Amino acid sequence: MYTKDGEKYFIVDSHMHYWDATPANWVPGAERYAKGWIECFHAYQSLGPKETHWSIEKFEGYTEDDLMQDVFEDGHVDIAIFQPTYLKEWYTTGFNTTERNAALGEKHPGLFIANTRFDPRDGDVGLEELRRNVERYGSKGLKLYTAEWNNGSRGYKLSDPACYRFLEAARGLGIKNVHVHKGPTIWPLDKDAFDVSDVDHAATDFPELNFIVEHVGLPRIEDFCFMATQEPNVYAGLSVVIGGLMHARPKFFAKVMGELLFWVGEDKMTFGSDYGIWEPKWQVEGFVDWQMPDDAELSDYAKLTTATKKKILGLNAAKLYDIKVPAECQLPDSDGTPGARDDAALVTEA
């Protein structure tokens, strides 16, 4: 919980990681990809405040103690949601697996939610693994990385029939939330890999599932926003938006937040630190202090209320994951129901 000016904010970090990218975990023969991936993540960290930058050595393999300190002791987070990314073609034991996350989570009851994942190209074996993970770790959410390389394939779409088979299975297993992360590759390579229209199809066909598009579809914010206005079960995951723009590019942060609040709305935006890319402390504190600047160029955009910030920082994700929020952090009823799908008005005019 974070308290500022007498207001209490319940913080759900809905997108964070516990990875192992140390050289010992690089797949022989694929070292350049493993190295390229973690160096790319490390460069993202440079977009945060200088005093929060880590050495590449720490970044490759931060410890459990680092994580507990940065996220919970210093970072104000009440509940953190692990989002796995496997990348087993490059990292021998995986970059950030359900098992690795859950093993840490089990040592600290009540602080973590362990999401799992699937890869539709894994076939029946993958379905069985999904079933096992959901049963063992109680996962209610999935993280899907569509650009993952798998046995010669450079990615998949949510709208692929093979993926629908997995989404159907996931729904049957009680999964509620699907976090989607787009990446640079997908078959065929001539198509725009960041295109979000496959999420649009899946969201329409699986209305019982919520689709949280991480980093708000960056670099396709415009396509994401337009799609999100059409689909009541599509949410904006703010990972990268706060971490990558709020400090480094405040003007663009303001414009992106203004657009998201207009098109997607404050009830469907969720905070995620993307730890260990960025520590949550400066993001939470900075966002609570942040306001849409008084600037002619930004005059189209709404100001943020305290209720808006409380929803984005935790109440919306708490709703998606049925997390119990202490009464002192809840909003009075008059401020609306966070995360309520039927609040999502379709935008038909400006």
Next chain:
Amino acid sequence: MSSRTDATVSPAPAPAPAPADVAGAGKDGLADAVWVALGTVRDPELDEPITTLGFVASCTVSAPGRAQVRLRLPTYFCAPNFAFLMVADAYDAVTAVAGVRAAEVILDDHFASDAINAGVAARAGFVASFDGEAAAELDELRATFLRKAVLAGTDLVCRPLAAAGRRPAELAAMTLGDVPASPGLARLRRRRADLGLPADDAAALLIDPATGAPVAPDDVPLHLRRAALTRTGIEANTSICSGMLRARYPQGADPRRFS
């Protein structure tokens, strides 16, 4: 937040170097001409020249007219299709410079460098360069991003008009010839022309970039809102890319390194 400015991370992308910074200029200024040619190559997503984005790591011309250009991108995993387009476009632009007898364009530090460099050198096209991984050449991808550029450019051009009090119905009735000349307008015309959309003085200012049809007065507010969103998206991407490039090549902010 007000004390934090865009300068917090670092200065703007490396400026285009003065001609003298391009090595091998020689008496005929051939390297200058090659640099100018590279300035016509754009990142299709960001709609900016690769020279101002800092994507040209070096540009040299040796005495017999052999040009060598090295390109670099913000991350190891930048999308391979856009990377291919930039390398291929750079090759075409450099090859077209009078006096260039041979051109080599090399993309450094990218997961698909080998496939892209070999494919462009062999003029093999994208499908052949990524055998079995691509179904078509990149024309449709390029058109998709030109349409985004048209929308973003519409925001740039219309924002001052709206600020000056032009109502939606008035904007819907305006032609390109009604708009005061500006670099933004010239750019919007070029992007429209690239797509085969009307770009002359008599053409409607507001059109659907997919069909070229004029925007009806009632649809203007949403059209402009969408144009603003598209511009914000492109500009946010550009700002992140420039920050990532600088983190990756911190020394590259100094144009004197161009050699």
